[in-house]
Amino acid sequence: MFILKFIFFIFIIGLFAILFFALRVYLTMRKFRDQLKRQHPQNEMPQGMQTTTETGETITDTRNPQRSGRKIIDDSEGEYVDFVEE
Numbered sequence: 001m002f003i004l005k006f007i008f009f010i011f012i013i014g015l016f017a018i019l020f021f022a023l024r025v026y027l028t029m030r031k032f033r034d035q036l037k038r039q040h041p042q043n044e045m046p047q048g049m050q051t052t053t054e055t056g057e058t059i060t061d062t063r064n065p066q067r068s069g070r071k072i073i074d075d076s077e078g079e080y081v082d083f084v085e086e
Contacts, residue, residue, distance in 0.1 A: 049061045 051059045
C-alpha cells in the first residue's frame with residue numbers, strides 16, 4: 001500500500017513539474033510576442049498619398065514611391081489600333 005501511495009505522489013509531483021514547465025514556456029512565448037508587437041505595430045494606419053475624386057470618394061495609395069512611380073504598361077506592349085475590315 002505504501003508503494004502505491006509513493007508512486008501516486010511521484011506522479012502528482014511529475015504532473016505539477018510538467019504543468020509548471022508548460023506555463024513557463026507559454027509565458028516566455030507571450031512575452032516575446034508582445035515585444036515583437038511593440039517593435040512592429042501592425043495596427044497603425046498606413047501613411048500614403050490621399051486623393052479625393054469628384055464623387056467625394058477618398059483613395060489612399062500606400063505603395064512606396066519607387067513602385068507607385070513606375071509605368072504600368074511596359075514599352076514592349078503593343079499599341080491599340082483601329083480595326084479596318086478589308
